[in-house]
Amino acid sequence: MNLKLGVIADDFTGATDIASFMAQAGWQVIQLNGRADDVRLPDDTDAVVISLKTRSCPAGQAVAESLEALAWLDAHQCRRVYFKYCSTFDSTAKGNIGPVTDALLQATGRSMAVLCPALPVNHRQVIGGNLLVNGVALNESGMQHHPLTPMTDAYLPRVMDAQSEGKTGLIPLATVRQGGQAVAQRLDQLRQQGVRYALADIEHDSDLALLAAALPAEILLTGGSGLGGAIALAQGAARRVKTERLPSATGRAVILSGSCSAMTNRQVARYQQADLSQSTPTDNGTTTAAWCRPIEAARCLTEAHRYAAELVEWVISQPGDPAPLLYATQSAQAVGAIQARHGAAVIGQAIEQLFADIACQLQNLGFNKFIIAGGETSSLVAQQLGVKGFTIGQTIAPGVPWVKDIQRPLWLALKSGNFGQENFFNQAQEHYQ
Ligand SMILES: Nc1ncnc2c1ncn2[C@@H]1O[C@H](COP(=O)(O)OP(=O)(O)O)[C@@H](O)[C@H]1O
Numbered sequence: 518m519n520l521k522l523g524v525i526a527d528d529f530t531g532a533t534d535i536a537s538f539m540a541q542a543g544w545q546v547i548q549l550n551g552r553a554d555d556v557r558l559p560d561d562t563d564a565v566v567i568s569l570k571t572r573s574c575p576a577g578q579a580v581a582e583s584l585e586a587l588a589w590l591d592a593h594q595c596r597r598v599y600f601k602y603c604s605t606f607d608s609t610a611k612g613n614i615g616p617v618t619d620a621l622l623q624a625t626g627r628s629m630a631v632l633c634p635a636l637p638v639n640h641r642q643v644i645g646g647n648l649l650v651n652g653v654a655l656n657e658s659g660m661q662h663h664p665l666t667p668m669t670d671a672y673l674p675r676v677m678d679a680q681s682e683g684k685t686g687l688i689p690l691a692t693v694r695q696g697g698q699a700v701a702q703r704l705d706q707l708r709q710q711g712v713r714y715a716l717a718d719i720e721h722d723s724d725l726a727l728l729a730a731a732l733p734a735e736i737l738l739t740g741g742s743g744l745g746g747a748i749a750l751a752q753g754a755a756r757r758v759k760t761e762r763l764p765s766a767t768g769r770a771v772i773l774s775g776s777c778s779a780m781t782n783r784q785v786a787r788y789q790q791a792d793l794s795q796s797t798p799t800d801n802g803t804t805t806a807a808w809c810r811p812i813e814a815a816r817c818l819t820e821a822h823r824y825a826a827e828l829v830e831w832v833i834s835q836p837g838d839p840a841p842l843l844y845a846t847q848s849a850q851a852v853g854a855i856q857a858r859h860g861a862a863v864i865g866q867a868i869e870q871l872f873a874d875i876a877c878q879l880q881n882l883g884f885n886k887f888i889i890a891g892g893e894t895s896s897l898v899a900q901q902l903g904v905k906g907f908t909i910g911q912t913i914a915p916g917v918p919w920v921k922d923i924q925r926p927l928w929l930a931l932k933s934g935n936f937g938q939e940n941f942f943n944q945a946q947e948h949y950q
């Protein structure tokens with residue numbers, strides 16, 4: 518095995534995101550659940566993406582699991598390592614992007630890392646070191662309300678320096694656009710200034726292409742999925758024309774939404790609009806379509822097992838088309854009130870676990886398609902479904918492909934909180950064959 522790129526991703530939606538961009542560029546990509554030592558990789562594998570759930574866990578655990586993943590990549594003769602984190606730089610106050618980057622730098626013997634969260638196709642740009650989401654500053658984009666990793670500062674050098682051992686410097690947009698030599702000179706200059714992390718300004722995909730071509734091999738790669746896709750393209754990956762596989766129309770599907778991101782809120786609202794004549798009242802007096810059911814957060818704490826069984830019964834009693842949706846998705850205000858009552862981590866984990874329990878029971882009952890919204894949610898569900906690895910299928914929306922369990926006839930769509938159009942849940946179901 519001689520992998521061109523090995524990616525260590527801090528959650529599962531992020532992993533499918535970067536895997537899909539590299540696959541679209543023509544690479545053979547396998548996504549693994551952790552180290553997955555017993556998965557046999559196809560001989561022509563170009564890149565492996567190791568999916569972890571390390572975005573919001575304690576920094577020490579994130580470092581340890583990332584180093585284990587690195588050891589696996591080393592053992593598979595991986596030429597280049599990429600640490601994939603969120604295009605909105607999601608991290609807690611204590612990390613984990615900084616600590617993991619520092620640990621990977623030390624373990625790989627490199628002195629500098631590039632930071633490149635930008636993903637222009639999904640409207641994430643870095644200009645003057647500031648991260649813009651849909652044209653507004655990160656801290657005004659809705660990400661300031663994230664349940665686990667609220668982002669309250671758009672100026673990334675400050676965010677990175679607060680959680681890492683080194684100092685961040687900028688590769689300005691003009692330098693990126695001058696290409697290879699200018700970027701190399703800027704990296705040298707930053708190195709002489711004692712800078713350890715070089716944050717790249719990126720406005721368009723064309724800037725990513727220039728950066729991908731300019732970065733020397735001794736720089737540790739870190740960032741969102743945009744740079745990963747650009748690296749695959751830069752290496753002439755579009756040599757393979759693949760027929761992408763699609764989920765089978767036979768077998769049942771369910772949608773589980775544990776994301777409270779702004780776009781997921783709109784997607785859940787849109788999915789319920791399909792036929793309001795069939796709406797039913799919910800406990801808080803609002804109405805929801807017959808195939809959609811909100812989760813009552815407190816019951817995940819007080820009677821988790823009974824509640825999971827009740828929700829499974831409800832899912833299997835639904836006609837199935839459209840796929841039933843269970844959602845914990847709520848507005849930032851409602852989430853704030855729930856967290857104040859129960860604690861953010863406690864309630865977050867309880868809801869994730871409820872979804873994972875439901876998914877496992879439904880899988881045992883023959884469900885073969887799972888559409889999951891939310892990175893932490895998707896990560897726990899995929900881990901507990903026991904998926905060892907995934908092959909990458911057709912793209913539903915930029916950064917969200919259908920993926921197939923490498924060993925079983927089981928399909929998943931793992932949707933990052935803010936990815937996809939408003940009608941994503943319907944779109945995902947239009948891909949069956
Ligand atoms: N109604 C709710 N109240 C409190 N926390 C919630 C609620 N719904 C979901 N959560 C938690 O919020 C977190 C959302 O994170 P995640 O799944 O990564 O979504 P995203 O992709 O939008 O970041 C999860 O831990 C989830 O369990």
Ligand SMILES: O=C(O)[C@@H](O)C(=O)COP(=O)(O)O
Binds near residue numbers: 602916933
């Ligand atoms: O880079 C991205 O934006 C995504 O790949 C990602 O990591 C999103 O995280 P979640 O919204 O928590 O799924």
